[in-house]
Amino acid sequence: MADPAASGGPPEEGSAFRPRFSAEGLITCVTVDDGDGAVLMVAHMNAEALARTLETRVVHYWSRSRGSLWRKGDTSGQIQSLVELEVDCDQDVVLARVRVGGDGGACHTGRRSCFYRRVESGPEGPHLVYVDPSA
Amino acid sequence: MADPAASGGPPEEGSAFRPRFSAEGLITCVTVDDGDGAVLMVAHMNAEALARTLETRVVHYWSRSRGSLWRKGDTSGQIQSLVELEVDCDQDVVLARVRVGGDGGACHTGRRSCFYRRVESGPEGPHLVYVDPSA
Numbered sequence: 001m002a003d004p005a006a007s008g009g010p011p012e013e014g015s016a017f018r019p020r021f022s023a024e025g026l027i028t029c030v031t032v033d034d035g036d037g038a039v040l041m042v043a044h045m046n047a048e049a050l051a052r053t054l055e056t057r058v059v060h061y062w063s064r065s066r067g068s069l070w071r072k073g074d075t076s077g078q079i080q081s082l083v084e085l086e087v088d089c090d091q092d093v094v095l096a097r098v099r100v101g102g103d104g105g106a107c108h109t110g111r112r113s114c115f116y117r118r119v120e121s122g123p124e125g126p127h128l129v130y131v132d133p134s135a
Numbered sequence: 136m137a138d139p140a141a142s143g144g145p146p147e148e149g150s151a152f153r154p155r156f157s158a159e160g161l162i163t164c165v166t167v168d169d170g171d172g173a174v175l176m177v178a179h180m181n182a183e184a185l186a187r188t189l190e191t192r193v194v195h196y197w198s199r200s201r202g203s204l205w206r207k208g209d210t211s212g213q214i215q216s217l218v219e220l221e222v223d224c225d226q227d228v229v230l231a232r233v234r235v236g237g238d239g240g241a242c243h244t245g246r247r248s249c250f251y252r253r254v255e256s257g258p259e260g261p262h263l264v265y266v267d268p269s270a
Contacts, residue, residue, distance in 0.1 A: 119229075
């Protein structure tokens, strides 16, 4: 019997990996620490970055600001070794579970995670507060 | 002394909440379970969805497929109560820590998380495998 996915079934079921890239040729990647599941960063991959990530097991992104392939950690040492790559139901987002090299950080500000501020409401509207005041 | 952020400092530091919406007026939202930090889903918010989320503490998204504001859980009962909203370094992604109502699920397929398949490499190229074979 034919595999429904292979024959064009819904993206939500089956074994066919059919990443859905945006009009700009990009797919969103959420990167989490495989150790504790903390969300480290969100970035984008094009088809080449995704293919190289799977081939080399080192996470590659597409840098929208530089317009170039970006092997995370090449300059910082914060190499992201891929433990598992997951895909969401409709295959337009991937989730990379990684082990981070170097000092263990992922954010260009030097912090471990890009998510270091939370939004708080106040009389003058929402503002930001540092999650860890020492960071 | 003037607040550098309020006077237009870098988005990475300070207390100014200046969400950066895409050309389509959207910002990416990663939604995680506040209990165990599991990534449940990734969706988008427009300015109104973001404002209503902060005002009501119930997560609202913008449905790109329906072209309408979407209070998650209105039909499924899987209301997402906002515990904390974080923002990333350059303020183009938000992270919502939530408690999920109803049956605790977030995915339209009925599963708890949209990330229920992982990519595996094989002789015929990458394919998908269910993370939890019983799901």
